[in-house]
Amino acid sequence: MESGANEKDYKALLEKVGIKQFRERLSELIKSAESFISSAGYEKDVQCNERIMLSVVLDYYADIERLKEFHKIKNVRTEKIFAYLIAWILRRKPLQFIHYTETEKDIYVNERFAVYILINECMPFDSGKYVAPGDENKLDAYIDLLLYYFKYRECNPQAIELAIESFKMGMLVKG
Protein backbone atom coordinates (compact mmCIF):
# COMPACT_ATOMS: atom_id res chain seq x y z
CA MET A 1 0.00 0.00 0.00
CA GLU A 2 2.52 2.58 -1.16
CA SER A 3 1.48 5.69 -2.96
CA GLY A 4 3.13 8.10 -5.40
CA ALA A 5 6.35 6.08 -5.35
CA ASN A 6 7.49 7.15 -8.80
CA GLU A 7 6.23 10.74 -8.93
CA LYS A 8 7.77 13.81 -7.29
CA ASP A 9 4.38 15.33 -6.59
CA TYR A 10 0.69 14.63 -7.06
CA LYS A 11 0.11 16.87 -10.08
CA ALA A 12 -0.12 14.00 -12.54
CA LEU A 13 -2.45 12.10 -10.23
CA LEU A 14 -4.73 15.10 -9.84
CA GLU A 15 -4.87 15.54 -13.60
CA LYS A 16 -5.74 11.88 -14.07
CA VAL A 17 -8.49 11.88 -11.45
CA GLY A 18 -9.80 15.34 -12.33
CA ILE A 19 -9.78 18.29 -9.93
CA LYS A 20 -13.58 18.46 -9.74
CA GLN A 21 -13.97 14.77 -8.89
CA PHE A 22 -11.12 14.99 -6.36
CA ARG A 23 -12.63 18.02 -4.67
CA GLU A 24 -16.08 16.41 -4.54
CA ARG A 25 -14.74 13.21 -2.97
CA LEU A 26 -12.73 15.17 -0.41
CA SER A 27 -15.70 17.41 0.47
CA GLU A 28 -18.06 14.46 0.86
CA LEU A 29 -15.63 12.68 3.14
CA ILE A 30 -15.06 15.73 5.31
CA LYS A 31 -18.82 16.36 5.53
CA SER A 32 -19.46 12.72 6.44
CA ALA A 33 -16.68 12.75 9.02
CA GLU A 34 -18.15 15.87 10.60
CA SER A 35 -21.62 14.32 10.65
CA PHE A 36 -20.19 11.24 12.30
CA ILE A 37 -18.35 13.33 14.90
CA SER A 38 -21.57 15.13 15.74
CA SER A 39 -23.70 12.00 15.75
CA ALA A 40 -21.21 10.24 18.02
CA GLY A 41 -21.17 13.14 20.49
CA TYR A 42 -17.54 14.11 19.90
CA GLU A 43 -18.22 17.60 18.54
CA LYS A 44 -16.67 19.45 21.51
CA ASP A 45 -13.43 17.49 21.36
CA VAL A 46 -12.82 16.22 17.84
CA GLN A 47 -12.51 17.79 14.42
CA CYS A 48 -11.88 16.43 10.99
CA ASN A 49 -8.45 17.74 10.04
CA GLU A 50 -8.86 18.71 6.40
CA ARG A 51 -5.17 18.47 5.61
CA ILE A 52 -4.96 14.94 6.93
CA MET A 53 -8.14 13.95 5.12
CA LEU A 54 -6.59 15.41 1.96
CA SER A 55 -3.62 13.06 2.37
CA VAL A 56 -6.07 10.16 2.87
CA VAL A 57 -7.72 10.96 -0.45
CA LEU A 58 -4.40 11.46 -2.25
CA ASP A 59 -3.04 8.15 -1.04
CA TYR A 60 -6.34 6.42 -1.81
CA TYR A 61 -6.37 7.68 -5.39
CA ALA A 62 -2.72 6.77 -5.89
CA ASP A 63 -3.55 3.17 -4.91
CA ILE A 64 -6.75 3.04 -6.96
CA GLU A 65 -5.19 4.46 -10.13
CA ARG A 66 -2.40 1.89 -9.87
CA LEU A 67 -5.01 -0.87 -9.51
CA LYS A 68 -7.02 0.37 -12.47
CA GLU A 69 -3.88 0.34 -14.56
CA PHE A 70 -2.98 -3.19 -13.49
CA HIS A 71 -6.45 -4.69 -13.93
CA LYS A 72 -7.23 -2.61 -17.03
CA ILE A 73 -10.50 -1.26 -15.64
CA LYS A 74 -12.07 2.17 -15.88
CA ASN A 75 -14.04 2.23 -12.63
CA VAL A 76 -13.68 0.27 -9.42
CA ARG A 77 -16.50 -1.16 -7.33
CA THR A 78 -17.56 0.58 -4.15
CA GLU A 79 -16.32 -2.38 -2.10
CA LYS A 80 -12.79 -1.56 -3.22
CA ILE A 81 -13.27 2.22 -2.97
CA PHE A 82 -14.30 2.08 0.66
CA ALA A 83 -11.86 -0.68 1.61
CA TYR A 84 -8.99 1.55 0.48
CA LEU A 85 -10.48 4.66 2.07
CA ILE A 86 -10.94 2.81 5.36
CA ALA A 87 -7.35 1.55 5.27
CA TRP A 88 -5.98 5.06 4.74
CA ILE A 89 -8.30 6.61 7.35
CA LEU A 90 -6.97 4.12 9.87
CA ARG A 91 -3.41 4.85 8.92
CA ARG A 92 -3.62 8.68 8.74
CA LYS A 93 -6.31 9.28 11.42
CA PRO A 94 -7.95 12.45 10.07
CA LEU A 95 -10.38 12.74 13.01
CA GLN A 96 -8.28 14.51 15.56
CA PHE A 97 -8.78 15.50 19.18
CA ILE A 98 -8.41 19.26 19.30
CA HIS A 99 -7.74 19.48 23.01
CA TYR A 100 -7.26 17.33 26.05
CA THR A 101 -10.48 15.93 27.44
CA GLU A 102 -11.56 13.59 30.15
CA THR A 103 -15.09 13.11 28.91
CA GLU A 104 -16.26 9.54 29.18
CA LYS A 105 -15.81 8.69 25.53
CA ASP A 106 -13.00 6.61 24.15
CA ILE A 107 -10.25 7.87 21.87
CA TYR A 108 -10.91 5.47 19.01
CA VAL A 109 -12.98 7.85 16.94
CA ASN A 110 -11.19 7.07 13.65
CA GLU A 111 -11.66 3.36 14.19
CA ARG A 112 -15.36 3.86 14.95
CA PHE A 113 -15.73 6.01 11.84
CA ALA A 114 -14.04 3.22 9.86
CA VAL A 115 -16.46 0.65 11.28
CA TYR A 116 -19.37 2.88 10.34
CA ILE A 117 -18.10 3.32 6.76
CA LEU A 118 -17.65 -0.45 6.43
CA ILE A 119 -21.12 -1.32 7.77
CA ASN A 120 -22.67 1.41 5.64
CA GLU A 121 -20.99 0.05 2.51
CA CYS A 122 -22.29 -3.40 3.38
CA MET A 123 -25.84 -1.97 3.54
CA PRO A 124 -25.65 1.40 1.73
CA PHE A 125 -29.29 2.10 1.13
CA ASP A 126 -30.77 -0.04 3.87
CA SER A 127 -31.19 2.24 6.84
CA GLY A 128 -34.34 0.26 7.62
CA LYS A 129 -32.23 -2.80 8.43
CA TYR A 130 -31.99 -3.67 12.10
CA VAL A 131 -30.97 -6.57 14.26
CA ALA A 132 -33.76 -8.42 16.11
CA PRO A 133 -33.92 -7.73 19.87
CA GLY A 134 -32.63 -11.20 20.74
CA ASP A 135 -29.58 -10.81 18.49
CA GLU A 136 -28.40 -7.38 19.56
CA ASN A 137 -25.59 -8.85 21.61
CA LYS A 138 -24.32 -10.55 18.44
CA LEU A 139 -24.20 -7.18 16.69
CA ASP A 140 -22.31 -5.77 19.70
CA ALA A 141 -19.84 -8.64 19.44
CA TYR A 142 -19.40 -8.13 15.70
CA ILE A 143 -18.77 -4.40 16.09
CA ASP A 144 -16.36 -5.20 18.92
CA LEU A 145 -14.52 -7.57 16.58
CA LEU A 146 -14.28 -4.92 13.87
CA LEU A 147 -13.12 -2.30 16.36
CA TYR A 148 -10.49 -4.67 17.76
CA TYR A 149 -9.27 -5.46 14.25
CA PHE A 150 -9.03 -1.79 13.35
CA LYS A 151 -7.32 -0.89 16.62
CA TYR A 152 -4.72 -3.65 16.81
CA ARG A 153 -4.37 -5.56 13.56
CA GLU A 154 -2.66 -4.85 10.27
CA CYS A 155 -5.53 -3.35 8.27
CA ASN A 156 -4.69 -3.96 4.68
CA PRO A 157 -7.31 -2.87 2.14
CA GLN A 158 -7.46 -6.27 0.49
CA ALA A 159 -8.62 -7.93 3.71
CA ILE A 160 -11.16 -5.16 4.31
CA GLU A 161 -12.47 -5.54 0.75
CA LEU A 162 -12.86 -9.28 1.29
CA ALA A 163 -14.72 -8.63 4.56
CA ILE A 164 -17.18 -6.33 2.77
CA GLU A 165 -17.71 -8.77 -0.10
CA SER A 166 -18.21 -11.63 2.37
CA PHE A 167 -20.74 -9.63 4.39
CA LYS A 168 -22.73 -8.87 1.23
CA MET A 169 -22.58 -12.51 0.14
CA GLY A 170 -23.80 -13.57 3.57
CA MET A 171 -26.82 -11.32 3.20
CA LEU A 172 -27.80 -13.17 0.03
CA VAL A 173 -27.75 -16.64 1.58
CA LYS A 174 -31.27 -17.84 2.28
CA GLY A 175 -32.09 -20.37 4.95
Add this chain to the structure above:
Amino acid sequence: MTERKRYDHDRIDALIREVASGEQERDTLPNSSYRLEKEAQAMYFSNMRRNLQSRIAATIVRCNSDLSELKVMEALK
Protein backbone atom coordinates in the same frame (compact mmCIF):
# COMPACT_ATOMS: atom_id res chain seq x y z
CA MET B 1 27.01 -30.40 -17.36
CA THR B 2 25.26 -33.24 -15.60
CA GLU B 3 22.04 -34.72 -16.97
CA ARG B 4 20.06 -33.19 -14.09
CA LYS B 5 21.53 -29.69 -14.55
CA ARG B 6 20.92 -29.81 -18.32
CA TYR B 7 17.29 -30.83 -17.68
CA ASP B 8 16.77 -27.98 -15.18
CA HIS B 9 18.37 -25.53 -17.61
CA ASP B 10 16.10 -26.69 -20.47
CA ARG B 11 13.05 -26.50 -18.26
CA ILE B 12 13.88 -22.98 -17.16
CA ASP B 13 14.42 -21.95 -20.76
CA ALA B 14 11.03 -23.41 -21.68
CA LEU B 15 9.33 -21.47 -18.91
CA ILE B 16 10.98 -18.22 -20.01
CA ARG B 17 9.90 -18.84 -23.60
CA GLU B 18 6.33 -19.38 -22.38
CA VAL B 19 6.31 -16.01 -20.65
CA ALA B 20 8.01 -14.23 -23.56
CA SER B 21 5.50 -15.62 -26.07
CA GLY B 22 2.52 -14.48 -24.00
CA GLU B 23 1.35 -17.97 -23.06
CA GLN B 24 1.51 -17.19 -19.32
CA GLU B 25 -1.62 -15.24 -18.53
CA ARG B 26 -1.67 -12.70 -15.76
CA ASP B 27 -4.45 -12.97 -13.24
CA THR B 28 -6.54 -9.85 -13.06
CA LEU B 29 -9.81 -9.08 -11.35
CA PRO B 30 -11.67 -6.95 -13.86
CA ASN B 31 -14.87 -6.66 -11.82
CA SER B 32 -15.60 -3.17 -12.94
CA SER B 33 -18.40 -0.89 -11.81
CA TYR B 34 -20.22 2.36 -12.41
CA ARG B 35 -18.23 5.51 -11.70
CA LEU B 36 -18.81 6.90 -8.21
CA GLU B 37 -18.94 10.56 -9.09
CA LYS B 38 -21.31 13.54 -9.40
CA GLU B 39 -24.92 12.67 -8.54
CA ALA B 40 -24.18 9.02 -7.72
CA GLN B 41 -21.45 10.06 -5.32
CA ALA B 42 -23.54 12.81 -3.76
CA MET B 43 -26.42 10.37 -3.24
CA TYR B 44 -24.14 7.69 -1.76
CA PHE B 45 -22.65 10.05 0.81
CA SER B 46 -25.96 11.73 1.52
CA ASN B 47 -27.37 8.31 2.37
CA MET B 48 -24.30 7.57 4.47
CA ARG B 49 -25.00 10.67 6.56
CA ARG B 50 -28.73 9.90 6.75
CA ASN B 51 -27.96 6.35 7.90
CA LEU B 52 -26.25 7.85 10.96
CA GLN B 53 -29.79 8.05 12.36
CA SER B 54 -30.26 4.29 12.11
CA ARG B 55 -30.26 1.91 15.06
CA ILE B 56 -27.19 0.12 13.75
CA ALA B 57 -25.28 3.41 13.55
CA ALA B 58 -26.30 4.17 17.13
CA THR B 59 -24.84 0.85 18.17
CA ILE B 60 -21.58 1.54 16.36
CA VAL B 61 -21.04 4.92 18.01
CA ARG B 62 -21.90 3.72 21.52
CA CYS B 63 -20.84 0.10 21.65
CA ASN B 64 -18.01 -1.13 23.88
CA SER B 65 -16.40 2.12 24.83
CA ASP B 66 -12.77 1.51 25.84
CA LEU B 67 -11.78 3.91 28.62
CA SER B 68 -8.83 1.91 29.87
CA GLU B 69 -6.23 4.60 29.22
CA LEU B 70 -8.43 7.16 31.04
CA LYS B 71 -8.48 4.91 34.09
CA VAL B 72 -4.68 4.67 33.97
CA MET B 73 -4.46 8.49 33.79
CA GLU B 74 -6.67 8.82 36.85
CA ALA B 75 -4.50 6.33 38.69
CA LEU B 76 -1.37 8.29 37.76
CA LYS B 77 -2.74 11.55 39.22
